Amino acid sequence: MSDQSNQGMRLDKWLWCARFFKTRQLAAEAVQGGKVHLNGQRTKPGKAVKIGSRLTIHKGPYEWDIEVTVLPRQRRPASEAKDFYIEAPESHERRQRLNERIRAERAAMPVSERRPNKRDRRLIHRFKQGH
16 A cells, blocks of 8 residues: 555545545535635645645635645544644734724624524514514
8 A cells, every 4th residue: 555645645535534625526616716726726625635735715704824734534523624734824813913803893783784583584584564
């Protein structure tokens, strides 16, 4: 049996195992759509990822700059999956600032622009039914 660290692992499978995407299909679509770059280049889902490979992952408003440290044999729990890579400190800081900004914008949003919660829906139903 050959050593897996020399051989590498499919990019889409690694992204799925590291829990960046819920399915391999979603990971493959993100790679094909240019949302994932391997060592600064656009790539294909079947490209081999090796230990030390650098990935840039765009998902929604978020972006990760990471270095691959582990090639897992299978998908692991999220608590273990975060050990499969090292994230650049600047990348982590950027995501934290973005999270804080999104939270602040949501808190500042008037109630009328938010989706109704359970209590709001009940009040709407009562109003429409005339109770």
